[in-house]
Amino acid sequence: MTDKDRPILETRSLGKRFSIGTRFSAEGKRTVHAVDNVSLTVWRGETVGLVGESGCGKSTLARCLVRLHDISDGELLFEGEDITSKSLSELRPLRRRLQMVFQDPSASLNPRRRVGDLVAEPLRIHSKLSSNEIKKRVAELFDLVGLLPDHVMRYPHEFSGGQRQRVGIARAIALNPDLVVLDEPVSALDVSVQAQIVNLLADLQEKLNLTYIFIAHDLSVVRQVSTRIAVMYLGSIVEEGPAEEVFATPAHPYSQALISAVPVVETTPSGTRKRIILTGDVPSPLKPPSGCRFHPRCPIAAERCRSERPQLREYRPGRKVACHFPTV
Amino acid sequence: MILSVRDLRVSFRTNDGLVRAIDGVSFDLEESEILGVVGESGSGKTVSLLAVMGLITDPNADIEGSIRYKGRELVGLPARELRRLRGNEIAMIFQDPMTALTPVYTVGWQIAEQIRAHRNISKSKAMDRVEELLAEVNFPNPHEAMSRYPHQLSGGMRQRAVIAMALSCNPALLVADEPTTALDVTVQAGILDLVRKLRATHKSAVVFITHDMGVVSELADRVMVMYAGRVVERGSRAELFSDPRHPYTRALLGSIPPLTGEKPRRLPAIPGSPPSLLRLPQGCAFGPRCPVHYEPCATGKPDLGGGTHAAACFRVAQA
Secondary structure, X not given: OOHHHOEEEEEEEEXXXXXXXXXXXXXXXXXXXXXXXXXXXXXXXXXXXXXXXXXXXXXXXXXXXXXXXXOOEEEEEEOOEEOOOOOHHHHHHHHOOEEEEOOOHHHHXXXXXXXXXXXXXXXXXXXXXXXXXXXXXXXXXXXXXXXXXXHHXXXXXXXXXXXXHHHHHHHHHOOOOOEEEEEOOOOOXXXXXXXXXXXXXXXXXXXXXXXXXXEOOOHHXXXXXXXXXXXXXXXXXXXXXXXXXXXXXXXXXXXXXXXXXXXXXXXXXXXXXXXXXXXXXXXXXXXXXXXOOOHHHOOOOOHHHHHOOOOOEEEEOOEEEOOOOXXX | OOEEEEEEEEEEEEOOXXXXXXXXXXXXXXXXXXXXXXXXXXXXXXXXXXXXXXXXXXXXXXXXXXXXXXXXXXXXXXXXXXXXXXXXXXXXEOOOHHHHOOOOOOHHHHHHHXXXXXXXXXXXXXXXXXXXXXXXXXXXXXXXXXOOOHHHOOHHHHHXXXXXXXXXXXXXXXXXXXXXXXXXXXHHHHHHHHHHHHHHHHOOEEEEEEOOHHHHHHHOOEEEEEEOXXXXXXXXXXXHHHOOOOHHHHHHHHOOOOOOOOOOOOOOOOOOOOOOHXXXXXXXXXXXXXXXXXXXXXXXXXXXXXXXOEEOOHHHHHO
């Protein structure tokens, strides 16, 4: 497989700006850098987890990666081909290979259509299958995601949250995509159902040779599914590396604080884990701090951090960090 | 004893039939104790606490059983009497701080209003107290925050404002319904710290509802696990987490991916999904999803029984 040596998706200094307000509003027209200078490489067959607090730009980045947002700066490459500024009609053939699963399955499924119909829709649009072949394929997909054959005639509201998410997944994999972007696919589900969906995603990845980009705010779920993770803060990646390594030895002070804040079930008396509590809130991306964007909340910030912005650099094969004083 | 709930039953008459949201829940709460209530959606954790607060006003709801606050029966208490307790001696923190605050008044005004509803003090005195409270819940600049509107605050700050409001009258009992679910983990850590600190300074008893086992294990003194309207296991934190007995508790703990150590290839998942309260299975509600169910589970409903650490399961009773 030569595919292994070629990244399936690559971003080069990718940025997304939104302008808000008008020149008549109190503060005038302003620009938000939701995603700023992100260079990320995704290899075939891996799962890249994106983590960070709400508002850090992880969902915006995900939407840029499948071109649901137009890209403001930098480049986006799919299998080496520049797709940064392709028109919608040029993108169409690519859509079947780049799919997305959304957080809230009750919002992403049309309530007035039967779920069999919803799963068949991408097949009708992108494939040349006859209606009988489509029926067969839908039955196959239902079986693959663990739904019963007679479920095709039901409406989304007749399902539980977990089953609805299975429908969302069936629809995303209907066209045999190469890359699936999963934006918080288990966050809206009950705890006892989350594990089922996490397992289903792992099974499908193995069977269909899928590449995932997985976004979640639940760090233990991200660790479970990801081979590599990227930690984002205020629109930029601050740390990147193999999932288990980053969790065991986070190098960036923000990753350290984030991981230490996760409440874990401890059977031994508490107090073994040291918690780093961050002061203040995530600053507004409208007025990002100077220098390192994390410095106002950073426990080890020094003078240099206030003026000079650290670049994401590789300090060890596979491990990258954007910090002047990383723990390495 | 601050709170004593005995055999609480709440049911709702709906077009589709009778929904038993709570089916015989009993628990006690001592002064400055934190009780963690864990369960999934539909397990009845919120409804049972709304019943304690007297906030179930649906004419189609039936509430049976006994809820005693400091020895005084709350079930059937006139609305006027309840209102004197609520917000004063018993306070509540809701999941979404944006809906718990009114968007059209400043945060300071809202907290002062609550104080003045229960205490006979002047407006300026109340405002001084608000500033103290906001400082107590770690607002970096309490005086400035008083004149802010809820939308001008971040989610974490809003939840802190709601907590300040709940604390304004020094409640003996604080009920928190998933107060950190809408927040980021870094912000959640701060709020949990705050709850611990307040328990120590105000001696309030706290009932903390959550679906997150990690949060419970860090915060609670005692834990109650709910499933389909019933308590399936209760015990001290140490008992419950080092020796979980009910198959549901065990399965729930097992299905959480670990944050350290080796990653399992597959997570031990619980099959199926929580049952609809309209169509509860015969016998034990967890039976159809239970890995160790056997004949008695299909017909009888297991009782929780006595003792500090107890599980409502025939297998456990048998062992």
